[in-house]
Amino acid sequence: MTELTQFPQALSIAGSDSGGGAGMQADLNTITARHVFATTVLVAITAQNTIGVQDSMALPPAMIDAQFASIAADLDIRACKTGMLADVPTVRAVVRNLKQYDLGPLTVDPVMIAKGGASLLTEDAVAVVRDELLPLATLVTPNLPEAEKLSGITIKTAQDMQDAADYFRGIGAQNVIIKGGHLTEEPVASDFVLLADGSSFWMTAPRVNTVRTHGTGDTLSACITAELAKGATMADAIRTGKAYVEAAIRDGIIVGHGHGPLNHWAYAEAGND
Numbered sequence: 001m002t003e004l005t006q007f008p009q010a011l012s013i014a015g016s017d018s019g020g021g022a023g024m025q026a027d028l029n030t031i032t033a034r035h036v037f038a039t040t041v042l043v044a045i046t047a048q049n050t051i052g053v054q055d056s057m058a059l060p061p062a063m064i065d066a067q068f069a070s071i072a073a074d075l076d077i078r079a080c081k082t083g084m085l086a087d088v089p090t091v092r093a094v095v096r097n098l099k100q101y102d103l104g105p106l107t108v109d110p111v112m113i114a115k116g117g118a119s120l121l122t123e124d125a126v127a128v129v130r131d132e133l134l135p136l137a138t139l140v141t142p143n144l145p146e147a148e149k150l151s152g153i154t155i156k157t158a159q160d161m162q163d164a165a166d167y168f169r170g171i172g173a174q175n176v177i178i179k180g181g182h183l184t185e186e187p188v189a190s191d192f193v194l195l196a197d198g199s200s201f202w203m204t205a206p207r208v209n210t211v212r213t214h215g216t217g218d219t220l221s222a223c224i225t226a227e228l229a230k231g232a233t234m235a236d237a238i239r240t241g242k243a244y245v246e247a248a249i250r251d252g253i254i255v256g257h258g259h260g261p262l263n264h265w266a267y268a269e270a271g272n273d
Helices: 023-033 061-074 088-100 123-136 144-151 158-170 216-229 234-250
Strands: 009-017 037-048 053-058 079-082 106-108 175-179 188-194 200-206
Touching: 009 023, 009 216, 023 037, 023 216, 037 061, 037 088, 061 088, 079 216, 088 123, 106 123, 106 216, 123 144, 144 158, 144 175, 158 175, 158 188, 175 216, 175 234, 188 234, 200 234, 216 234
Parallel strands: 009 037, 009 079, 079 106
Antiparallel strands: 037 053, 175 188, 188 200
């Protein structure tokens, strides 16, 4: 590569959120805020706002292939992530291209349900994500409902979270974050991290009483992807991602009438880049 291509570059493989709070838009905002150049493979389109998802449409696999080929032919992608993948043909197109091109470490955010409750992954695609995509993952970042759906483990306790992380390591994911925010009876949100070397740690944060959490999972995985593109270790990238999301929720902005988006400027403004 020439000097012109050496600025850190990351790739978001996801669907569009027309309301701007989640999906590819959250990825772009986050990656850019972390001072990394963001590129995209768009796989689906949604008609969506802070209130809910009104409609969605997957793009043809041939168009997904063309986007991957175009990016791989020119850009120096150092890390990538997946978000909404819609259906079986889309998941398989993404898997096929991830096997074909070297796009750096892969973070899989197994997006299934929107904040408003709409399904973003068809039922028959869940097994394809589990069996074909997750074995390619450098990192997988499920929340509790996603972890339960993919693993078949009912998660009610801290030990259940650790068991789920072991499951994902067992099927091929190198590193795992089990996000514990859905254990709503706890006064703090706790995430369990299991790393490729077998070490593990917990990350905790006080809960913020707000409905402005649309795109939280996208933002976390995108921040981690950006940090990996800059050369951070996995543990440091994960800790930075957690801190960034905490700040983006805590220093909220008012947009829309439902589950509002995060403040993607918050962490940079705090001088913690």
